[in-house]
Amino acid sequence: MTTGGNGGGAPMKRQRVGSNSRLAAIDSSRSDGTIAEASRKPPGLRRSTSHSLLPSSSLAAASGGFNDPSTSDVVLRLFYLDQSSSFVSDDSESFSDDSDVQIFLHSDVLRESKYFAALFSERWHRDSGVLDSDSSRKIYRLNLGISSTSGSIDNHLLVLRLLYTNDFSSMINSVSTALSILPVALELLFEDCVSFCVRFLEAVPWSEEEEKRVLSLVPFLNDEESRELLARVSPKNDSAEEMLKGLILTAIHNHPNMAFAKAFVAKLLRDFSSKESAKRVLDLAFEKSLKVVKESLEEYSSPAFRGDYNETEAIQRLNLHTAMTNGRHMLWLVDRMIELGLADTAVKEWSNQASFTADLQRALRDDAWRNIVPGLPAVVLRCTFKLANAVAAGTILAAREVRMKLVNYWLPVLIVCKENMSPMLHSQKSLYLELEETFLRIISTLPISDAQGLLQQCLSFSTRSVEDCPHLVTAFNTWFRRATHRPRPDE
Template sequence: MISGGGPKKRQRVGSNSRLSSTVGVIDSARPDGTLTEASNHHKPSGVRRTASHSVLPSGRFNDSATADVILRLYIDQPSSFELDEAESRSAFDSVDQSDVQIYLHSDVLQRSKYFAALLSDRWQRDSGDVDSESSRKIHRFNLGVAAANGSINNHLTVLQLLYTSDFSNAINSASKALSILPVALELLFEDCVRVCVRFLEAVPWSEEEEKRVLSLIPLLTEEESQELIARVSPAKNDSSEEMLHGLIFAAIHNHPNMAFAKAFVAKLLRDFSSRQSACRVLDRAFDTSLKIVKDSLEEYSSPDFRGDHNETEAIQRLNLHTAMTNGRHLLWLIERMIELRVADTAVKEWSDQISFTTNLQRAFRDDMWKNIVPGLPVVILRCTCKLANAVAAGIILADRQVRMKLVKDWLPVLIVCKDKPMLPSYKSLYPELEETFLRIISTLPLSDAQELLQQCLSFSTRNVDDCPHLVNAFNTWFRRATRSPQADNLC
């Protein structure tokens, strides 16, 4: 992970890996034309980073008539041990030219701290020769360039940019900036580095371009890389979980097209790389919505009548609407948790809500909710049904006490709701939840099942054939209860 507070960036001169490798192949030309490799003790070190020169060029790029520096660029091919023949040929053919001689001007090259160091007295001393026609002192250098796509061309582009202060034509895309920046860093061309970094800060990147940015960030100073790091690396107070939580909150509370937003966030949750993170985010959102629903029902069931009647009624309406709205959010969250198989904590919470279920029974015995939020019982029971189905199907492996309390606490709510009229489209919810409760009861010890089954008599109807789930549950219990202990031991 990249961090703006990491170790201090390495100096570009003396310790930079790109620069060090290049220095080793730069030769100074002696007056007799013999090329000798610059010795290590002549290498510049600790060059201070000061403002770049803003000298206007004294000649044109590659103008042999006025140049006092002759630079030979050549492809520095990897050894045969590093590349096979096909790869070597491919690397060689990937550039337009493999050996280029260009004519430059020393006063222009001063904009590059790299060339400024090479042209200094410390390095040059008597290394230059004199052109017989112009009586100019000519400096000759060889510069090896790594065999990479467009490598020679990128060096030529950067050398041309030494002759101008307008980089806009050359640096006009993220790809171009990424190709030029390594060369500008190698040659310590600060003006060009600054423009490339500034351009990359301001434009979008493809995924591949982002990888290249990440590889170049360690070569930049802390100040130069600050904006790039902020774009690709989270700060201490940023995290994927906070982003997900914010998206969930926006989808269920603030977005005008709530259905579309919820569908999109659901996809993000399904595709999220860490199930543990998604679980923590959903648990947090679940707790928030559940608390709002519980608090609203608590206030509705135990109102403060110190105000006048109209004010109390308005508050009661608000409490019911709040419970209804957040109940829908709760149902969506439960569906997401079950889909991702991270609903274990939610089931434990839902099974330990004796005060909440008591308030629901009290509220549903009242007739006020019918005209205000007629769908509230359905929403609450659907939440219960989703979780109970997941337990009965083994999607959630709940402990015995959790299974017991889930049925024990929510069975009375179902019984109260059955006595109230329901829209025809929701009538199938009751038998579905009844059957699910009976399936969970069948997983409990006989003594616990006996206690709960006696409360399930309300599932019966006039016609016994209409409640086969209840008949099957009692038959199962009696079959187990009449089995002899000896048979149990043999099993």
């Protein structure tokens, strides 16, 4: 943006600013204060007549209205700068163009803008201005060049109108308007307008595109003005993880419609941009759920008997229900981890559960759980199957020690479940068979000496008909083939 005077003083040289467009001319004013369009203006470029006269402030009323030639002492020409121009002359006749707009303003009103206040200071314009013979007023003639990056003439006209009114809210009533006006207000150092635009943007929602425009203007605001705008889009480092933690906890513990909430959070996790953050959150949630299940079964398996029998029974029921509820949450978390390929930590944790699996075996040998939480074994074994199957499939690359412990600690739990489930449901039989096959596949990845002891425990997989357990037959045949292998001399 470039401004200059055309009066008795020496001309001011303005910096070069480029532009890519020209608009049609508006070269005369109407008696009601609105700007009239030249009759030669092409219909496709006719300027909108939405620039109606704004209510005047007391200062504007004393000076005269916007674009009032009878009382004005400033003639301001707005024009688009040409990219090819190295500078803009102060001679208004030198750059007469169809896109020029000439308006009549008042210096005392323009001084509300610090930019114009500096322009009209005695130091800059001691001898500027031309005495008008008809009104005996000193008239200042200024040129305001507008670059392609500083907005349109329409936006500049609107900001100049706002100098004549205190009623910003009637004109700045949308994010688009505020974003169009704010750059001009910043250039003209119109502080009241800047403050209103900022307060308006603070208080209303933005679209994604509007948010980008807001952020592009933040560097031109001071710290106090930009604080609230940045607070909306500049989170703390751990804000996203804290949000995910809260969503997961709400979905699995507190939400009344848990199924829908879990499905929605699962989608958020799939779409979340940072796998590292999602992994940290899921690992933490899994660890907490596992801790609750372990503690509940530990208290159930080794109760501290206090009070009467009924009180003890009630506590035991509560322990089993707590284990069952958090076991389901844990199963959902395992599904999310495997879906996202983030279950390696969970596998390590699950493979290192000597005391937990021992408590489970003690609890499942007791008949009390059958009438209280009959689905508990299936929930625990589904967690085991999903993690073990990911290991066997190579989705999770687990170290030999992890694979060894996974089978060593959880194979006895599977055996106890089979022994204490009579009669077994078809779905449970299917789960047990799948877990058997998965354990045998993992055993096949272990050294012969490690696999030997584990395979001996797998005899419980056998049935009356050998044809019903081909997975067990294959596993033993593989082991014996390897155990009887005689290396060739060159090996």
